[in-house]
Amino acid sequence: MLFIPIKLEELKPGLTIYFPLYYASGEMAIDAGFTPESEEQVAALVERGLCRGITDPDEEQQEKEEEMRNNLPGQPLKPVAGESKPASSPQRNADIRTLEQISLKIGENIQLQFQSDAETERCIVTLIGYLANQGVIVTTPMLNGRYMNIREGQIFVVRMFSGKSAYAFTANTVKTTNVPFPHLHLSYPKEVRGLMIRGSSRSKTNIICHATLENGKSSACVARDISNGGALIAAREKIGEVGDKLTLKMRFKINDAEHLLTPECTIRSANPAKPGEDEGSIMHGLSFHNLSSQDMLVISAVLYQNMMNDQQEEK
Structure with a gap:
């Protein structure tokens, strides 16, 4: 909360x-x-x-998933040797800190989520700086290539990643200015709540990608699910052997903004697709390495957007 x-x-x-x-x-x-x-x-x-x-929407969803798992009858299935573990939501340890203790770097990307009845937009901005107990300065968020009109007093949930933890705090807009460039002055948080991420929430996707091995061999593929930890991709032929390194190129559209991600990956599994699911394809389980904070924010936004779409369909 x-x-x-x-x-x-x-x-x-x-x-x-x-x-x-x-x-x-x-x-x-x-x-x-x-x-x-x-x-x-x-x-x-x-x-x-x-x-x-x-209630933080991301935290609420993760708690619901955790409760559902705890209510399942019997013991959780153990993965077969050589098989990747089933997708699960993050196992988290609450961590309350001050903003200075997180040691954010100037120039890092952070996420602003509007808190109002009219908007729940999420935008990625750049941290310009902060001064303890005074304020936080970030670039003005953009939408469709244009700077958004942010009113003073607008409340945001601010999210960021540092190490293996995700952090969040609430802040309101104290001042908006365009001199010498568009940026926002946000209120300074009394505390920042962190969550240790040990696993990865997964989301079903259907994103066309390109995988390129270290030897230059390139293959077209489709990402069938994705998380901050990795992805499951389908290809007509085997892309490489387990343990091979590759670069995955994929493009996401969040609201009206496009984001290109090129994470470094390792092939963890390569097996024929199950009957009725991408028949004739080889399913490759990939793990991501050294994701940037911006990449993690983009993937988190994709997970959240898909979760909201699923809820709308259920209604």
């Missing part, structure tokens, strides 16, 4: 608050059902820096 400071206009004297209020640390301050009696009491709640909790 992420915590967003409440605003004065959200509370009114005599109106019941139907959600709990928290301190920035996550500790509950006031249970749902409280009714402020005066303007002074409302102002006091805001001055105390109380927050409302919002």
Whole structure:
């Protein structure tokens, strides 16, 4: 759960608050059902820096998957020797830090997710800099090749990767400026919540790719699923042997923006497709190496976008 400071206009004297209020640390301050009696009491709640909790969509989905696995009867199947492990959602350890402790590098790509009823857009921006307890500066997000119009006060969930952990915090836009170039000043987070990623959530895909071995041999293929850890690709013939290194070239379209990824990979398995699934093809299990933070953000956005599409289809 992420915590967003409440605003004065959200509370009114005599109106019941139907959600709990928290301190920035996550500790509950006031249970749902409280009714402020005066303007002074409302102002006091805001001055105390109380927050409302919002659920991180990625974390909620991962928790649901974990709960479903825990409720399955019997013991989990053990993989056959030489067979890749079944896809699973990340096994995570909560980690609360300050932004300075993460040691982000200037120029790294981070993700901004809008938090409003009108937009839930996710955009990749560049970290320009930050000053402890003062603020965070990032480039202005772009959509369709144009800079987006960001209002002051706009709330974002900010996500980033460092090492093997994914981090997130909430921030609001303090200042937007175009001088000397378009950039945003965001509020500085009191804390950053991290999740240790040991596995990889997978998503079904149908993306045309090109695989190129170290010897220059190139093969057309289709990515049937993908995660931050690797991909399953189908090809008409065997691309290479288990252990061979290759570069996978694939293009993603997220909303209206295109992203080209060229991860370095190792072939972990190569087996004929199962009956009814890409018959006549060879399925290759690949593991990714040294993904950049931008590549991880793009793949995470693909996973989230596909998850939302699946939910819409179920409705």
